Amino acid sequence: MRFVPPKSTDQLAVQAVHRIRRRLIADRVRLANQIRGLLSEHGIVIARDISQLRRGLSIIAGSTDDSLSDLVRSLMRELQAELTEIDYRIAVYDREIREIFRTSDQCQRLGKIEGIGPVTATALIAAVGDRSCFKNGRQFAAWLGLVPKQRSSRGRARLFGISKRGDRYLRTLTIHGARAGGKQDPRSLWLDKLRQRRHPNVAAVALANKNARIVWAMLSAGTFYESALAVTAT
Template identity: 30%
Template sequence: MSTINILGIDIEKSTFHLVGHDSSGREVFRKKLSRTKLILFLANTERTTVAMESCGGSHWLARKCQGFGHKALLIPPQYVKPYVKTNKNDFIDADAIAEAATRPSMRFVSIKTESSQVISVIQRIRSSYLKDRTACMSRIGSILLEFGMSFPKSHDKMKAIFQWRIAEHGEPIPPLLLLELRDHHDYYLKLNQLILTQDKKLKDIVDHDERAQLLKTIPGVGNLTASRCLSDISNAADFKNGRHLAAWIGLVPRQFSTGGKPRLLGISKRGNKGLRELFIHGARAVLVRPKKAVAI
């Protein structure tokens, strides 16, 4: 085991495929382990470099490796693909990860802290509530349309749907359908409360973080954007300057140059979609209403 210079791990839900390379790049180790046996293996292995793709569970495993004294490296999956040889299987993937990690020009992903991942969970749950609320409003609107009523797309109207029906629309609704609408409307109101709860959690995190307060001094940046930066940007030192960060988010022009002729297209839309969306919404708010813009 002392000959292993770098260990590539292909991560799955319950099993892990390991391939070890020596200092010259030759394969000297190959094994398939369960999650429990993997932890025992890493704890009893001499200190080495452990590489894996940046995917679900990789940040947790990387922190475990660091706790055992190993050097953990996370690689974006798209940078591993060119090193996959011939057919694809789990051991070939692990071998490609080990080889990609040895490249001098390889770009690695910074390991997220536990608190950053918790913020990501809060944001994902909030996003799921937003999607459920949109779907709930669409269902109520489609139900009413089946009975001859075109419901306006507005949260104010949705919150007072029954007053709207009586005041602005005289179409009768069957009693059983009215009960179904009431149940669905209660679900809509519950989702509103759940979203507000998630917003409060994010606000509390931002209020107690010095970096987030500094981010909020930027026009258009509010609790959502600041908390997203805390969760998604593991280490600001990974970026040489602001333009590099903008390129990582996908806000810089996409380049398609050839024959010495530079050609810049629209924004690349690469990288972090959620963070890019928040920055664009914040910029739009500042441009449209510079004096009354609401930070996002």
């Protein structure tokens, strides 16, 4: 088992920002689910998209033509205000993360990788610290839980789904970032071909694994991202 060295004060501060933001996002998800559940009991169904929920609440709060009672409508206004407050607090932490990203050379370099933005870059730098504790990119990807589980018997190696070990937050960020596509560079074309052969989730994990190895290579060598070499990176 490998352990990441103790983190600096700055790294711990950045991690605190991420943890508070993550908790607020979880609170927003729980609140949104409760609002949808309450409205569905009155025959009002709102799509799962958070923007649709905001628009729906605005209409409900200002309308008197539906079947909602005055008490329920008053409760919806309170929940709308609570949702607005959470949105505002998340936006504050998003601005803080963008400022950290803007002032960090390492984060700026990682941000050049397709699928890694300010949130993922700052979270990786804050969590990893000293890159020398990993011998290669595969160990770093394994630390993130992005490599397949392996079981060997009689000289035969059987590969299963990813191990999902390590930090779930970092793994989620890298996989969600890998889902972005639509470009025509060699790396995106490679991903499009992979999506044609495999399930989109498998393709996203494969790209997240590749991104993790690229991150380790860049941090360990102090180099910049070169998209022309990304397709063959291992």
